[in-house]
Amino acid sequence: MFTFINGQAGGSELIQGYFDASFIKIHLQGYAPDQVANALASQTVFNGSVTLSLADGTKITFQDVTALHNSNFV
Numbered sequence: 467m468f469t470f471i472n473g474q475a476g477g478s479e480l481i482q483g484y485f486d487a488s489f490i491k492i493h494l495q496g497y498a499p500d501q502v503a504n505a506l507a508s509q510t511v512f513n514g515s516v517t518l519s520l521a522d523g524t525k526i527t528f529q530d531v532t533a534l535h536n537s538n539f540v
Contacts, residue, residue: 467540470524472496478525487531490538497521502539509534 468481473496484490494501501521508519516534517527528534 467491467493468526469493469495470497470520470526472520472522476523478527480527480529482529484528485530487528487534487538490528490531490534492526492534492539494520494539502536505539506534506536 468491470479470492472494481490494505498521505518505520510517511532514532515527515529516531517525518534519525
């Protein structure tokens with residue numbers, strides 16, 4: 467599980483070694499209730515990797531994963 471804390475994050479994170487998105491679990495702590503929907507809406511795919519943007523400026527890239535879904539968030 468990957469936990470990102472609002473106000474403690476920022477910058478860019480590159481996560482490698484996951485090829486099956488169903489194994490990825492993300493916990494967003496301290497973010498607004500709509501942050502998951504906003505993060506999913508912000509998804510961009512470049513070179514076979516998906517990047518999410520969070521409200522505090524954090525960018526999370528999952529290498530070799532092309533999409534994330536509500537089921538990836540806890």
